[in-house]
Amino acid sequence: MxxxxxxxxxxxxxxxxxxxxxxxxxxxxxxxxxxxxxxxxxxxxxxxxxxxxxxxxxxxxxxxxxxxxxxxxxxxxxxxxxxxxxxxxxxxxxxxxxxxxxxxxxxxxxxxxxxxxxxxxxxxxxxxxxxxxxxxxxxxxxxxxxxxxxxxxxxxxxxxxxxxxxxxxxxxxxxxxxxxxxxxxxxxxxxxxxxxxDVWAYIARERIELPRLYYAHERAVVRRAGLLFPVTALTPAGENETIESLTVRFRTVGDITCTCPVESTAEGAEEVLRETLTASVSERGATRIDDRANAAxxxxxxxxxxx
The missing domain is CATH 3.40.50.620 (HUPs)
Structure with a gap:
């Protein structure tokens, strides 16, 4: 044989x-x-x-x-x-x-x-x-x-x-x-x-390093229009807004002025993948203000x- x-x-x-x-x-x-x-x-x-x-x-x-x-x-x-x-x-x-x-x-x-x-x-x-x-x-x-x-x-x-x-x-x-x-x-x-x-499954399989803000971390945010806005020098809190410190991660990363995090405790790619599989809205639709505001x-x- x-x-x-x-x-x-x-x-x-x-x-x-x-x-x-x-x-x-x-x-x-x-x-x-x-x-x-x-x-x-x-x-x-x-x-x-x-x-x-x-x-x-x-x-x-x-x-x-x-x-x-x-x-x-x-x-x-x-x-x-x-x-x-x-x-x-x-x-x-x-x-x-x-x-x-x-x-x-x-x-x-x-x-x-x-x-x-x-x-x-x-x-x-x-x-x-x-x-x-x-x-x-x-x-x-x-x-x-x-x-x-x-x-x-x-x-x-x-x-x-x-x-x-x-x-x-x-x-x-x-x-x-x-x-x-x-x-x-x-x-x-x-x-x-x-x-x-698929992206997150591949990141997990290949052990691709990413910026830490893609995973759970503490961040100062304010609630605005149903979203969490990061509090930064470019995006300060309004006079009547309450600043909260929450455990969040970013699904997508872009211009600070229009990118919002989501609440999450996912500390690794496998955990992010599990959250992603249950998400009902795309990352841009859920966290990019300029895309969410105008479908065109x-x-x-x-x-x-x-x-």
Whole structure:
């Protein structure tokens, strides 16, 4: 009897195995562009994306630069994590700031404390044009929001960085059309088919380190419009609001001015996964104020060049 005949059968691939394999394939396809960059904010999805990129090209480093569009309103823990991971991986990190766009006059904000989420679109396109990136690889997922559910894995952007939903290209049998015209570029989303639960299951399986605020911690908050608002210099409590110290975690991390935590005692990825499996609202719908306030906000921002 041959060794092959006596070998134990291989276990069937799990859902995470299939998602990982698909993401690795997409990342390798994206590497065929001339000047790709991986969008890395330090959030959980970009952390998973970076982990996958390191796997996809091991033992070599990925041929991507890391790019972060800094609103200036980020949580300090996330910025520290971003810089730490860039040092650990040895990948070049490019940071472009919304504040610089404001100084140039290409971005206007209502006030210093107004949300800068939408303003990132302008700074992102400016960075793409500055470095002539022809592909920007991001961690967006279709389950996050209705507009993202309509987007292709290889999402074509015109010379102004805008998304045109009626001009999307077919992707039958995972065949991706990389053709670009002058000034155009592609947004590539290897996590398109992942869910929030998939992300947390993968973080748990792969033991991916994240900023501490994704797990239970004590934080000063106020209750406002049915949500918990973090009390910070950018988001102070109102005169008639009561500050509470609660055990919370963040499901998603973005601009401090529009990102709210949820009450939680989950101290590890497995516990977060259990909470996620029982959640009835997506993380953006539950904790991102600008998305929750206006169902059309994301699609409008994407038409203007958002991630």
């Amino acid at each position: 041959s060794s092959a005949e006596g070998a134990a059968p291989r276990p069937a691939p799990t859902r995470l195995d299939r998602l990982e394999s698909e993401a690795v394939y997409i990342l390798r396809e994206a590497a065929a562009f001339v000047r790709p960059a991986l969008l890395f904010s330090g959030g959980k999805d970009s952390a998973v994306l970076l982990h996958l990129a390191l796997k996809a090209f091991a033992p070599q480093k990925p041929g991507f630069k890391l790019l972060h569009i800094d609103t200036g309103h980020n949580f300090p823990e996330v910025i520290a994590y971003r810089d730490q991971r860039a040092r650990q991986t040895g990948l070049d990190l490019i940071v472009r700031e919304v504040e610089e766009s404001i100084r140039r006059g290409s971005v206007r904000v209502e006030s210093e404390t107004a949300s800068r989420n939408a303003a990132q679109a302008v700074t992102l396109v400016e960075a793409q044009q500055e470095f002539e990136f022809d592909a920007l690889i991001g961690g967006a997922r279709r389950d996050e929001e209705k507009a993202r559910a309509k987007e292709r894995v290889f999402s074509h952007r015109d010379a102004f960085g805008a998304w045109r939903p009626r001009a999307q290209r077919p992707e039958l049998w995972s065949l991706f059309n990389r053709r670009l015209g002058a000034g155009e570029h592609m947004r590539v989303f290897p996590l398109s088919n992942w869910t929030e639960a 906000a994301m699609e409008r921002r994407k038409l203007e060049g958002y991630f």
